[in-house]
Amino acid sequence: MPTIIKPDICVIGAGSGGLSVAAAAAALGVHVVLIEKGEMGGDCLNYGCVPSKALLGAAKQAKAMREAVNFGVGTGEEPKIDMRSVNSHVKSVIALIAPNDSEERFTAMGVTVIRETATFVNKNMIEAGDYQIRARRYVVATGSSPFVPPITGLDETDYFTNETIFENRRKLPHLIVIGGGPIGMEMAQAHHRLGSRVTVVEGLKALGKDDPETSGIVLDKLRAEGIEILEGAQVTQVAKRGNKNVSVHIETEDGPREIQGSDILVATGRAPNIDDLNLEGARIKFDRKGIKVNSKLRTSNRRVYAIGDVAGALQFTHVAGYHAGQVIRSILFRVGGSVNHNVIPWVTFTDPELAQVGMDEEAARKRYGTINVLRWPYHENDRAQAERNTIGMIKIITDRRGLILGTSIVGANAGEMIHMWTLAITKKLKIGDITAYVAPYPTYSEIGRRAAVTYYAPLARKPMIRSIIGFLRKFG
Numbered sequence: 057m058p059t060i061i062k063p064d065i066c067v068i069g070a071g072s073g074g075l076s077v078a079a080a081a082a083a084l085g086v087h088v089v090l091i092e093k094g095e096m097g098g099d100c101l102n103y104g105c106v107p108s109k110a111l112l113g114a115a116k117q118a119k120a121m122r123e124a125v126n127f128g129v130g131t132g133e134e135p136k137i138d139m140r141s142v143n144s145h146v147k148s149v150i151a152l153i154a155p156n157d158s159e160e161r162f163t164a165m166g167v168t169v170i171r172e173t174a175t176f177v178n179k180n181m182i183e184a185g186d187y188q189i190r191a192r193r194y195v196v197a198t199g200s201s202p203f204v205p206p207i208t209g210l211d212e213t214d215y216f217t218n219e220t221i222f223e224n225r226r227k228l229p230h231l232i233v234i235g236g237g238p239i240g241m242e243m244a245q246a247h248h249r250l251g252s253r254v255t256v257v258e259g260l261k262a263l264g265k266d267d268p269e270t271s272g273i274v275l276d277k278l279r280a281e282g283i284e285i286l287e288g289a290q291v292t293q294v295a296k297r298g299n300k301n302v303s304v305h306i307e308t309e310d311g312p313r314e315i316q317g318s319d320i321l322v323a324t325g326r327a328p329n330i331d332d333l334n335l336e337g338a339r340i341k342f343d344r345k346g347i348k349v350n351s352k353l354r355t356s357n358r359r360v361y362a363i364g365d366v367a368g369a370l371q372f373t374h375v376a377g378y379h380a381g382q383v384i385r386s387i388l389f390r391v392g393g394s395v396n397h398n399v400i401p402w403v404t405f406t407d408p409e410l411a412q413v414g415m416d417e418e419a420a421r422k423r424y425g426t427i428n429v430l431r432w433p434y435h436e437n438d439r440a441q442a443e444r445n446t447i448g449m450i451k452i453i454t455d456r457r458g459l460i461l462g463t464s465i466v467g468a469n470a471g472e473m474i475h476m477w478t479l480a481i482t483k484k485l486k487i488g489d490i491t492a493y494v495a496p497y498p499t500y501s502e503i504g505r506r507a508a509v510t511y512y513a514p515l516a517r518k519p520m521i522r523s524i525i526g527f528l529r530k531f532g
Contacts, residue, residue: 066191071098073376074197097157115249176338200365235323236262351394411474414462432507
């Protein structure tokens, strides 16, 4: 006979969003069941944010060693790279963070953790192994997995995805990355700096979801480093070439081309993890993008919420955390508001970093017509000059009255600097609010205030303003 559990909340998926819901509910004394069939911590800890940033950290050190001679330090010789040691570094970072997401920690909180596959039996009950869970509310937080397109020959090739690339402990002589989104571009630069030749093949526009002006600066920098980036290139076939090589056949505007390399990384997007859930049996509507939810993240089954990647929203760890907070307020306090994805920032951790929040220029023009576009370059910033990080800019979009609509930053520490602009958009601040604060010198964030001041530059050229200044000068 199955063991029947009747918790207040049942969470399916122990990734960022699911763990946040479980932890918050348990802290408030609510009985929670947490079901996870795979690794605790989900994609972010094991295959995504954490290992990718650890690998990028190693690549950053290699770059620093090469360029230290520009500061009068070192010899500029090529660093010795041991990929086994690099992989050990990546694994050690995961191991350091893993206790925060562990089964032991959540069990100690009072959460009932079940390490099984969860399947809806009907709209009111889930089965997981030898357990039947009949909860008041369910939260589906199963995340997403790499989407592998149906490319001819790919199934017969040993290729990497983000779920396997961090197991690699050897140098990849020539890595071909299929997909030019954030994951593809981050991994391309990391491996190139760690000694690999890298070619990126993108069917449309690389980093196509970001502002094209600022993303173009990233792509120019990556190309300048030696990474080959092919845009508008459709992969038609993949084939093995002996025991150690592969070939990728593509179609471009200039005709067909064959690229020969040693390894392939498939980074062509994500697919929601819904196959095992029996959503039809639970009367939950979904499509290929994920589970359909309303503005409060509720599904077509009133007992069930869906959060994070599986809900078809922006696929970022911090979005799952944001969703978790909204759901907790809705389930426990009945005060959950509508989600607002317009205030969600995102960062691509290439070098230079690329950060965005709010509307980009094209979207703002479509909605508002007349807008203001304010810019300030990194090379006009003293801190950037001192540290030789002069590639980049900030780009701020406002409406006619100065309301901040969006900000894009490309350059060193862009991911840290986007915080203030996220707050500004969340609180509906105007550009004048930015000019009113004092920025410490010398910091990278000064570029934001310098850009904001340019909003008032046209006023200085108006005859009426000049007449007023001239009149006031007569009084000493």
